[in-house]
Amino acid sequence: MTSFNAFTPPARLLLGPGPSPVSPRVLAALAQPTIGHLDPAFVGLMDEIKALLRTAFRTENEMTLPLSGPGSVGMEACVINLIEPGDAVVVCQNGVFGGRMAEVVRRCGGQPIVVESPWGRAVDIERVEAALRAHPRARALGFVHAETSTGARSDAEALARLARAHDCLTIVDAVTSLGGSPLEVDAWDLDAVYSGSQKCLSCVPGLSPVTFSARAMQTIAQRQHPVQSWFLDMGMLASYWQGDGGRSYHHTAPINALYALHEALRVVVDEGLPAAWERHREQHLALIAGLEQLGVSPVVPASERLCQLNCVSIPPGVDEADVRRRLLLDHGIEIGAGLGALAGKVWRIGLMGHGCRAENVERFLTALAGTLDRAGN
């Protein structure tokens, strides 16, 4: 029989695109003894998590809950529940995740109409408007609010207004925005929004908070075809999460991860969203100022930058992978590489949730300065 030693993770400061650092209080909640998913105490916890998620998403949507899988499960759930075979969907692509959404639309029999914007820029509103005019029967507009692959923030409010004017539902990737930058599900009238636990909520990875508007749920109720996934059928998930005594068994929820999410959301709500957004903005400004002094510049124009995920160009002559390796092995700091069109060209520096603190910015800048210095020798 194969056996191995117990695993002890190395000490790391997570300043990449996620997971972000998980606070000791969230890890302690995670490690509490497992109870049954039908236990009355657990049903009560599920209700609290739904309420906390509504606060975080700024919504009154009844259908607000964490899916038992990572952010890509959230994307898939939103698309396959709203879209039926043959439906046209305008999908905005300005990075990796818009492209993934188009692929998910294709795989469930929908017809993605891809509107491209440059990587590192916000979604181009005029191009989207042209596409919506050209495809008057499109059912939905899908876009990424905070592109984790490029650090660009798109104008979700304007995009949603446009979608509404063209009688389209919105499918919104808020994986990296939830908890880190303003996201107003009700005020902006968004329909199906998904996020991830391991970004600005600073929970462990593996859960995908989602919220669906009443309009989205009505669309689902009127489907002509069953949702292709049994596991992600929101109608059945609604019964599992409703918690009013009529709760019906669907799957076994990831109990311990939900303990952690409850605690992570308590942290977010206790700080207050506006305070959290401001903290992310302040540390972002400090980071950018420090990077500019080292000759490292952001990829995204200032007005379109995310605060929680900073995409910066590699200075000329620097071996980008070697710098990341030295930051990790010599300093215990993880930052992210470029993805897709930006692979090899950028670093992605995350200041998310619990990790977004002045001391981390300073520690990173010092480590980077030393590493670039040695690389220059």
Add this chain to the structure above:
Amino acid sequence: MTSFNAFTPPARLLLGPGPSPVSPRVLAALAQPTIGHLDPAFVGLMDEIKALLRTAFRTENEMTLPLSGPGSVGMEACVINLIEPGDAVVVCQNGVFGGRMAEVVRRCGGQPIVVESPWGRAVDIERVEAALRAHPRARALGFVHAETSTGARSDAEALARLARAHDCLTIVDAVTSLGGSPLEVDAWDLDAVYSGSQKCLSCVPGLSPVTFSARAMQTIAQRQHPVQSWFLDMGMLASYWQGDGGRSYHHTAPINALYALHEALRVVVDEGLPAAWERHREQHLALIAGLEQLGVSPVVPASERLCQLNCVSIPPGVDEADVRRRLLLDHGIEIGAGLGALAGKVWRIGLMGHGCRAENVERFLTALAGTLDRAGN
């Protein structure tokens, strides 16, 4: 803003159909600090988990890994990767989970041919053979090895032999069997097998170990249609989990849950599978003997009983829900209710993994005796 107190789970002894009790050493592993999913240390952990799962599944299959979701995700992954639109699949139903598999087949465009056997009995081999003869073009045979809803164990070896004789792949639900009763993926020549982390492995819920034979992977490679789910496309998951330096980003793995799975598998491998199977058998016999003394009898004939999940009839005149409630609230012991056709008629008593111990059997029998006694007053 809505806020709530920190959540503290009540003390529970989990003797239901899962989750099973998670040992303190697995909870401690779970709570270690989160690191990045592309960290070299984490990539090494993934390789160890694959090797440990091969030991647990008794297979050399290269494609052996934990999916980032519960057991129902494993079911869906096995079905939708092997089955293409229009494919006929013989699905054995002798409880809730066979019915679920038929539904998953239907939703991905397959044609389930459902072979029913009585609830509480093993799958009827002769009926399956007749169905395979009647449908010579069937692509696969799907069945549940250990029916969690009834406590019946089917003869996976004989069913797989039959499938092979009719040139069918096998899709095998081993959610409750893995680690608790003999399961021989290679010796029985099974093709696509899925399990869950929260049964006899006694890990936290939320992961689904799966293994695919070379024959299954070849079938996937020759598909005419893309797999309908981006998240569960085994071709892409293979690249994410291959760990040979060519590893490509797919989704963010549930890092902490995988720490826990690694530790839970170390426990299983250190004890040794034959010893674990024997322990489950011994405690099962002790439980049944004690229950018979209380006038409580098993539903399943002795030769078809699972050791890890004991389905028993409610004695006449007993309020089954009230007994469960009192066991939970007065004694801190969780057992399961009946599901589907057995709802209201049975209790399901799990002795799984870390929970399968003499002291738990005694504690449960004492509590049940007292509760039935009071109910009889």
